[in-house]
Amino acid sequence: MSARELLRGFQRSHLAMAGLSLLALLLLLALAAGVIAPQNPYDLAQLDITDGRLPPGERLGSGALALLGTDDQGRDMLSAILYGLRISLLIGTGSTLLALAIGLTLGITAAWHGGWIDALIMRVADIQLSFPAILIALVLLAVFGQGSDKILLALVAVQWAYYARTVRATALVERGREYIEAARCLALPGWRILLWHLLPNCLPPLIVVATVQVASAIALEATLSFLGLGLPITEPSLGLLIANGFSYLLSGKYWISLFPGLALLLLIVSLNLVGDRLRDLLDPRLQ
Template sequence: MTTATPTSVPTQGGLWAHLVYVLRDNPVTLLSFGLFAFFIGSAVLGPYLVPYDPLATNSAIALQPPNFSHWFGTDNLGRDVFSRVIVATRLDLSISIAAVALSFVIGSVLGAIAGYWGGWLDAVLNRVFDTIMAFPLFVLAMGIVAALGNTIENIVYATAIINIPFYARLVRAEVNIRRESGFALAARLSGNSHWRVLAFHIFPNALPPMMVQVSLNLGWAILNAAGLSFIGLGVRPPEPEWGIMVAQGADFVVSGHWWVALFPGLWLMLAVFTFNLMGDGLRDIVDPRRRT
């Protein structure tokens, strides 16, 4: 089908104007960015704003249901669940963002190399990724943490390793289809080396789909970290963390103290929900083609 050529294109707005446009265009994106801002706010300012010390125990008020002084109730040691849930945001977000950043960088580099040069390098890298993906990923992460040692850094590494293939494959495909494109050849005629063509001309074009992957992955990484903590790997009590809190709260659900597990679980769900919704919005922001 033939399409009309743009005759009246508004002048280039700045990134800000584009951001406002994307957010206005899609209310779901607006909602997700709002939630994201809330989580970032909790992570940065949470520890200074919460009403109680998340580690302070007080057995006199143990297992109180939600009320005006303890919005989310208290747990079995009398700690304020609300304070703990908010303070845990920082740790959970840090783990997931660090893990995703690490897998994004490593996956992009390996995928771009495989996609651009192809050949035996591509074949070898692909088989390595296949091998990683062939394992049940959570079990693999468990194994890595168990082998490397039970620390927060190792949760980050484990989460990063199991996510690398997703980025690498995506980048590989995106780079591969553009390897022979006119603009890549033109860049070489302009005196760019292969590395420069790959890094500055082809790779940036893979960013829009990558953003969707990043955002889905952030949610997934939070779940993963929480899952590892839930089964007792990684973060250790009494450190506030959503996974552990759900694990500890689970024991009290049968006895009717639902709030101990529900609220950290709810926050976990909200965080995953936010990141999943953010994907499309992020893609629209990094894609110059949306700027019309």
């Protein structure tokens, strides 16, 4: 299915189109954060603690408008959200894609080969999944230290097993179907059957799992940051911004948590809309 056909498929659904546009807008904002943000929230020299906790619409000491207010460090929330969007997206999608690639390879290998390879891969996945995700990530981060690359690796380590399991289950069903037998009968090479016949038929459930996982990866990253083991407070992601404002919610300073929360919500909703439509389009049977 070509990119043009995919786009046409999206256009048939208004909701999916809205999701796609929203996601595109958020991506654009994240990419252009360095240009359009009124303030660089990573540059501590630009922050002034006396600007802390300004409500939306007030002006900073420097005279610049704080459209969405400021947090307790005096960071302009709008700028922090734009930069945070960038980090959250990068870590969420990056870890998901990497985990997807690893899980897909391991899962389909397990289903295809069976035997001890299958047993080995799936038992490792079982052990992995029997620990709470947060615990595994905590241990890894405690060992390797902080930083966005470390948290990316931790999220990959937590997620791959979901994909391996999903893909294996689907592949086991699909490989028993007659079209695989027919491909065998046509003497097609094994790798060709695996890549061209089996793999594409295992993708739809994975796409759904992946869209959900992007969201949960972003949430897990926020949790880790909140616990002080994720990203440093000087480079806040959306999740960390929400966590920052958490203690001020009851004192009426809603904007510190609310606006990053809204941004996160829009991001996750748009991702899910796009993922849902993508699944429909990639499966000819659902059209």
